[in-house]
Amino acid sequence: MYKKILVAARGEIAIRIIRACRELDIKTVAVHSQADIDSLHVKLADEDVSIGPSSPGESYLNIPRIIAAAEITNADAIHPGYGFLSENSEFAEICISCGIAWIGPSPELMRKMGDKALARNLMKSAGLPVIPGSEGEVAGEEEALELCGEIGYPVMLKAVAGGGGRGIRIVRNAGQLVESFHTASTEAKNSFGHGGLYIEKYLDSPRHIEVQILGDGKGGVIHFGERECSIQRRHQKLLEESPSPGIDDKMRKDLLAYAVKGAEYIKYGSLGTVEFLIDSSLDIFFLEMNTRVQVEHPVTEMISSADLIMEQIRLAYTGELLLSQNEIVIRGWAIECRINAEDPKKNFIPVPGEITFFHPPGGPGVRIDSHIYSGCIVPPYYDSLLAKVIVWGSTRNAARKRMIGALDECIIEGVPTTTRFLKAILMNKDFIDGKFDTTFIDKIEIDYI
DSSP states (O other), rough: OEEEEEEEOHHHHHHHHHHHHHHTTTTEEEEGGGGGGTTHHHHHEEEEEOOOSSGGGTTTTTTTHHHHHHHTTTTEEOOOOOSSSTTTHHHHHHHHHOOESSSSSSHHHHHHSSHHOOOOOOOTTTTTTOSBBSSSSOOSSHHHHHHHHOOOOSEEEEEEEHHHEEEEEEEEEEEHHHHHHHHHHHHHHHHHHHEEEEEEEOSSSOOOEEEEEEEEESSSSEEEEEEEEEETTTEEEEEESOOOOTHHHHHHHHHHHHHHHHHHHHTTTEEEEEEEEEEETEEEEEEEEEEEOOOTTTHHHHHOOOHHHHHHHHHHHSSSOSSOOGGOOOOOOOEEEEEEEEEGGTTTTTTOOOOEEEEOSSTEEEEEEEEETTTEETTTTTTEEEEEEEEEEEEHHHHHHHHHHHHOOOEEEEEOOHHHHHHHTOOHHHHHHHHTTTHHHHHSSOOOO
């Protein structure tokens, strides 16, 4: 097994990786910016290395400094977590060329699935249903106008190298297209270093459901069930649950089979997620594949009793799946709420500051993944996520009630948070009845202030 892993991430996911390494008797190295010198992941790792100023470009996105940190600490592997360089194939290639193991899929697969248009065509070749759209990156506004006329409005402009809801625009008529194309391309360029866009037919009120898979890179793939991710705001997930309340057993069987089939076709190796949209006619469409651990992976861990990070590390070292599909038993229901440092009274603007008091929730079936503590500083340079509260219950309603209690117990003072907003969602009748889609937040009025 690896002797030492450098964690090229920050926040709660860095702590999650450190905990898995601890159970595997693997030493850890935390890298941090100047702003994160007192961050909890730095305190919990066996070693830490400062990699630069607060700006992500000078620290967490600075490949030479991260590689240097791995070399001076004699780390034999790097785990990228999520965000930052986690889906950067160049970073993976450099790690491997320097003799440092990469805990993730091959750089080639990362490139293929990171190109959303290419990934769509690969999954189409594998036999998965895809949303009508362009065959690849659109050359420019004129080609976009022509294609949109053929596909029919509304459409979505999406960044080829996209993720996290950035580089996306909904276009409902030809008059909106040119301006939307320019703004989406600019946002994609600023976010991902590449402004290329592709086009898909826009589904008005779909459900967003994803499947967690693990592949050995040789055609062997197992799944851990699906996650319901339709509760979103500005294309960012707020609350996830597993199983999905919006599909029946037949659809579930089809969805899981599609995910495994697609991953087998490309010989996917490592932890990954295959994402789908389900339209109002209950038709399933491949959306994209994420070649990293997801923020919402704990809901899958709660219902399957699997340690996904540990399995990812073991697979990277051995090259073998150490679990079989028969060993994965889905039991009960799990819900995750993402608590962000955002002000609901000011259109959810992120608010940095000092956490003056933090009391995490507890009790049976309650888990919290967080990097905050009383007295810590939430810097303005990174994602506003403070904590993920995850609960398990024997039924969906039991999990929902347990989550409401956990949110009531979760006390965070010093900065505004989305806790009350999340609780209001859980108490909404349509949510309780499972009658929602990705437009849920936009359509309802929630009293959360």
